[in-house]
Amino acid sequence: MSNQTIPDGRSLEELQRRSEILRRRLADPSFLQNRGLGNEVGFYTFCYNPALELQVRQLVAQLKSESESGRLPCRIEEHNLYDTLLDICRERRILDRIPQQEQRRGPAALRSQLLKTASPEAFAQAICRQPHQPGSVMFLTGVGEVYPFLRVHVLLDNLQPLTAELPVVLFYPGKYTGQSLSLFNRLEDGNYYRAFDLI
Template structure:
C-alpha cells in the first residue's frame, strides 16, 4: 500500500495566518508548561513551504523583538544553526579544508568530516553545538529558544539530528525551556521532509506548534 504524505503548500495568505497562530501559541501560558523531568520534552516544530523562507525569517525577528521589548527578565533567543556551524568552521580554520575536501572527495565526505568535528554524538561536555547554544542562551533568562537555519545547514545538519544529537544532550536546566525548530518542509509528527522533497530519518518526539 502506497504511503501518502500531504506536503505543505500554503498560500501567502495562509502562511501569514499560520504565523499569527504561532505568535499566539508562543505567548500562551500552555506553551511554557513542562514538568522538566528527564522523560518530558517541550520541543516544537513550525513547518512551512520553503518558498516562504524570507517571510518566516522576518516574523521570527519580529516575534523576538516584540516579546523582548515588553519583558525584562525572560527573553526569547533566536539561534541560527547555520551561523553556529560557520562559527565552528571558522574558529578552527576548517573552511579551507572543507573546500579542498569537497573538490577532492565530494560533499558526502565533507558532511561526514564536519559532523565528526562537531562531535554531535558526544555528551554535553564535548558536543560543540551544545556548547555554542549554552554560550548564546543563559538558561535562567530564556523564555523560549527559536531555532532557525536548518535548511541552510542541509546536509551538514539535519532535522532529526537537531533533536537527537543536540537538544537531548543539553543540560537539565534547559529542559524547562520550550524550543521551536523552524523547518522548511513538512513535518507530520512522524516524518520530516526537508524542502518538501527528501525524507529525513523518522522523528516523532516533537509537536507541531501550528497544526493546520
C-alpha cells in the same frame, strides 16, 4: 501580506494566520513554562512551505523585535544553524581553509571531515553554551542551509537533555507528520516522535 498562492497550495494568507497563532502561544504562560506536556520535552515544529523562506525569516525577526520591546512576555533565543556551523568552524580554526580543502580533496572528503568536526553533539553544545534564562523560548532556524551536514532529528536528540526547562521551536521548511520529517517536502530527514506540531 497578499494572498499569493504558493505551488503546494499554501498561501501567504495562511502563513499570516498561523503566525498569529504562534504569537499567541508565545504569550501563553503554560507554553512558556512547558506545562501540560505529560513529561514530554517541549519541542515544537513550525512547518512552512519552503517557497516562503524569506517571509518566515521576516516573521522571526519581527517576533524577536516584539520580544525585545516587551510586546511579547518572553525572551527569544534564535540559533541559526548555518551561523552555528560557521562558529564551530571558526572555533576549530578551519573556516578559512575550507575552500582549499574542497578544491584539493573534493566535496565528498570535505563533507566527511565537516561531519566529524561539526557533529550533532558539537551543535548542541554550541547552542546551549550560555545558560538559559527563565521565560526564554529557543528558536532554531536555518535548517535547510545545513542539510546534509546536520540532520535535525539527531540534533533534537542531542538537545533534549540540555533544554528541558524551555520550549524549543523548530522552524522547518517542510512537513512533520508526528513520526517523520520531510525536508523541502521531498527529502526524508529521519524519523522523530517527540516533537509537537505547534499549529
